[in-house]
Amino acid sequence: MADDAPDKDSKTEAATEKKIRDTVEKGKLPFSREAPILASFLAILTFTLFFAERSIAELGGFLTVFIEQPEAWTIGTAHDVEALLRLVAWEVAKATGLIMGLLVAAGVLASILQNAPRFVLDRITPKMERISLVKGWSRMFGAQGWVEFAKSVAKVLFASIFLVMAMRQADTQLLSGMITDPAAFGAVIRDISLDLLTAMTMIMIVIAVADLIWSRFHWFQDLRMTKQEVKDEMKQAEGDPLVKMRIRSVARDRARQRMIGAVPKATLVIANPTHFAIALRYNRDEDAAPVVVAKGQDLVALKIREIAEANGIPVFEDVALARSMYKQVSVDTVIPPQFYQAVAELVRIIYNKKTAAVRP
Structure with missing residues (x-):
């Protein structure tokens, strides 16, 4: 049995405003998966630049007392153990809470900036096709799956080359830091981390911008219509001429009967x-x-x-x-x-x- 669905070659017309509006209302919007990753790197870089040193110093001071002065902690009863665990959890939360908050905020902001948030019940309604092995296989090994695979390979290769170039002096910095004051070695690690994060952020900016452009271009390409689809939509919007003619005929007949x-x-x-x-x-x-x-x-x-x-x-x-x-x-x-x-x-x-x- 022949497939009645129009092929891509026949879709030569740009999507109409109605089709774009209907697609948006269904929640099918262009979305770049690389933008949230870029936002995460920016959040980590921001934390490293402005907050990491103080957070690590505070956590390090607590761990120093916790490990080197065990006699300072009374563990005589279960209540003492519970209090100590709460204290440790609080100190770890203070050190990691800010970075976790920045990551969450960055991810949400990256999604909101791409598309305005909207509640679409159809997107969360359970459907059997979403757990179908056949559908999943076609998504993984179909044309779109191969495109995503090629993008991932290109991203890894590009990032690897960029990182190798950015980290050529890292071994020299590490060796120099190891023979200096141990207290200054933390600053060396921080500088290397900043170089690494900056390089990764620059890579992700390029990748995210390219993916954002590609996702929107691909979205509009998928929405393209055949000439027949455009004609059918115009008929639906303006009314079928045959139906309109029939309505006018009925109206004339009724007016004539009333007149007679x-x-x-x-x-x-x-x-x-x-x-x-x-x-x-x-x-x-x-x-x-x-x-x-x-x-x-x-x-x-x-x-x-x-x-x-x-x-x-x-x-x-x-x-x-x-x-x-x-x-x-x-x-x-x-x-x-x-x-x-x-x-x-x-x-x-x-x-x-x-x-x-x-x-x-």
């Missing part, structure tokens, strides 16, 4: 003699001027005449007047002033006939 139903209430009908027909209503006490209750052409005109004659409504045949009025009047509105005199003559004829019929 109003003909028995007319006072007179002006016809031409079969092509056009205009039914007018005029009541001296209610209407300021004659009102058009129905108008039609050809078959509709014949239907108006038929109903009028069946209900005893006078029909006046006036070719020029009927043609002119048909073009200029609208249903449920009064006639324009230019027709007042002509219609008034016809209304006068009707009233005169009624008056003559009433007289003995």
